[in-house]
Amino acid sequence: MLFTLISGILIGIFYGLMGLGLNFIFGVMKIVNLAHGDFVMLGAFGVYLAYSVWNLNPLIALGIELVIFLAIGIPLYYGFVPRLLKSRDPEMLSLILFFGLSQVIESLASFAFGTNPDTVNPTVFGSQPVNIFGQSIQMSWIVAVLISLLAMAFMYGYLYHTKIGIATRAIMGHRTEAMSSGINVHRVSAIAFAIGIALAITAGSMTPFVLGGIYPSMGVDLTTTSFAVIVIGSLGNPLGTILGGLIYGICLMLMQTYLPSWSSLVPYLLLILILLFRPSGLLGRRERNA
Amino acid sequence: MSREPLLEVTNLVKTFGGFRALDGVTFTLHKGEIMGLVGPNGSGKTTCINVISGLYKPDSGNLRFLGKTIAGQAPHKMARLGINRTFQVPKPFRELTVAENILVVHATNKHTEIGDPLEFVGLKNVAHRKAGSLTSGQQKLLDLARALASGPSLLLIDELAAGLSPSELDDVAEKLLTLATRGISLLVVEHLLGFVNQLTQRVIVMNAGKEIFEGDLASAAKDERVVEVYLGR
Numbered sequence: 001m002l003f004t005l006i007s008g009i010l011i012g013i014f015y016g017l018m019g020l021g022l023n024f025i026f027g028v029m030k031i032v033n034l035a036h037g038d039f040v041m042l043g044a045f046g047v048y049l050a051y052s053v054w055n056l057n058p059l060i061a062l063g064i065e066l067v068i069f070l071a072i073g074i075p076l077y078y079g080f081v082p083r084l085l086k087s088r089d090p091e092m093l094s095l096i097l098f099f100g101l102s103q104v105i106e107s108l109a110s111f112a113f114g115t116n117p118d119t120v121n122p123t124v125f126g127s128q129p130v131n132i133f134g135q136s137i138q139m140s141w142i143v144a145v146l147i148s149l150l151a152m153a154f155m156y157g158y159l160y161h162t163k164i165g166i167a168t169r170a171i172m173g174h175r176t177e178a179m180s181s182g183i184n185v186h187r188v189s190a191i192a193f194a195i196g197i198a199l200a201i202t203a204g205s206m207t208p209f210v211l212g213g214i215y216p217s218m219g220v221d222l223t224t225t226s227f228a229v230i231v232i233g234s235l236g237n238p239l240g241t242i243l244g245g246l247i248y249g250i251c252l253m254l255m256q257t258y259l260p261s262w263s264s265l266v267p268y269l270l271l272i273l274i275l276l277f278r279p280s281g282l283l284g285r286r287e288r289n290a
Numbered sequence: 291m292s293r294e295p296l297l298e299v300t301n302l303v304k305t306f307g308g309f310r311a312l313d314g315v316t317f318t319l320h321k322g323e324i325m326g327l328v329g330p331n332g333s334g335k336t337t338c339i340n341v342i343s344g345l346y347k348p349d350s351g352n353l354r355f356l357g358k359t360i361a362g363q364a365p366h367k368m369a370r371l372g373i374n375r376t377f378q379v380p381k382p383f384r385e386l387t388v389a390e391n392i393l394v395v396h397a398t399n400k401h402t403e404i405g406d407p408l409e410f411v412g413l414k415n416v417a418h419r420k421a422g423s424l425t426s427g428q429q430k431l432l433d434l435a436r437a438l439a440s441g442p443s444l445l446l447i448d449e450l451a452a453g454l455s456p457s458e459l460d461d462v463a464e465k466l467l468t469l470a471t472r473g474i475s476l477l478v479v480e481h482l483l484g485f486v487n488q489l490t491q492r493v494i495v496m497n498a499g500k501e502i503f504e505g506d507l508a509s510a511a512k513d514e515r516v517v518e519v520y521l522g523r
Contacts, residue, residue, distance in 0.1 A: 166386060173381075181369065181395040181436055181440070
């Protein structure tokens with residue numbers, strides 16, 4: 001039981017990171033990036049490629065990936081999002097557009113990597129397990145959790161201690177008023193979009209070590225899981241994502257321990273429960289502005 | 291007050307579907323001038339401010355600011371040019387502190403200088419509080435401070451007086467008059483004619499998207515069209 005709880009918390013922190021990018025983009029732009037899971041998948045394959053071809057340490061690969069995807073995120077924003085936001089129903093249109101993008105990414109990844117699962121050597125960070133409260137936890141999980149915590153700390157620092165981060169929070173509150181106040185909403189949102197993608201890539205880089213096999217079609221499941229995590233916490237609330245991740249992680253590990261054949265239902269069950277009993281999420285207000 | 295034109299609005303038209311919210315509005319505002327924009331509900335006053343501040347793009351017509359055409363520019367560009375505004379229903383960034391509300395809009399290229407905007411509106415003592423915890427009167431003042439933070443040369447005031455007590459009204463009127471003496475031009479949309487009277491004698495009366503009167507407030511009260519619009523025949 002103790003191992004289940006500890007591993008649930010650890011994997012929950014990782015899932016919190018996985019949901020963070022999706023929630024951040026939704027919070028700032030009120031659009032749903034259905035290709036989020038596919039960016040996580042790309043992050044995973046980036047690490048796989050770097051390790052299997054160039055024997056590159058996954059952390060170095062992650063650094064390179066971040067530079068590349070931060071650079072991709074900005075033009076991707078200007079290419080799609082301003083047009084979406086001008087439409088009458090940006091949320092619905094974003095679902096369709098990013099579903100299309102998700103299909104494109106998955107197809108291209110299938111061409112590039114094939115459809116069979118690939119793995120990265122889980123002992124790349126060390127083969128000695130780490131002892132936490134008497135329980136042995138593999139080193140790769142600890143690294144994944146540390147990376148997740150670092151990314152969360154970065155987000156906190158960015159949102160609360162930088163001027164552009166405070167402007168981002170202003171946009172999350174009232175986009176129109178932010179525009180009228182002289183904030184360059186598109187510039188701030190483009191950076192937020194790129195950061196959202198970079199967070200997905202960061203989660204992806206740790207995916208081979210936390211979830212095991214990686215394959216091009218995994219994006220859809222990862223988007224569903226991320227969606228469950230952010231709905232549990234609260235749509236648009238980064239703090240809620242971390243809580244959602246922890247609840248999801250603990251529930252998942254409990255199911256995998258006691259009812260393993262039902263564990264894949266966890267995200268859907270949690271989604272249904274939260275939407276039935278607290279649709280605004282655990283940390284959400286009763287009404288959502290979207 | 292200088293006679294040099296600051297804002298020139300010419301034949302401004304804005305439609306929403308079949309509804310013509312602005313129908314050829316034309317006026318000029320001079321440097322350091324305060325002008326009232328009055329009229330019944332739905333006459334197009336707020337739409338006029340929304341177009342000037344860049345929130346809406348006009349369908350046709352022209353906007354010139356300091357001699358340059360600015361119609362259709364994004365709100366943040368308008369703010370940088372020196373045009374800022376308050377809102378009828380103030381919507382401060384509730385999750386940010388009062389100080390952060392000002393910090394995010396602090397412009398580097400200020401056109402006017404009024405010192406610390408929070409000090410000016412009297413909210414310095416609540417700078418650390420979350421904006422969402424302020425009273426509605428304080429939120430209106432924060433809205434004004436936020437608009438002043440960018441150092442505008444033209445301030446568009448949208449019903450700032452609504453919901454304020456008589457003593458608060460006097461205080462706000464005094465502050466707005468101070469701004470005008472420091473070179474900020476004010477276009478004041480207002481229902482309370484007594485409040486407008488405290489600020490300026492020059493008003494434009496609008497009805498159904500059209501300008502039906504331009505002149506001093508006392509003459510407006512005697513104008514047939516204005517009386518008809520406000521009181522009916």
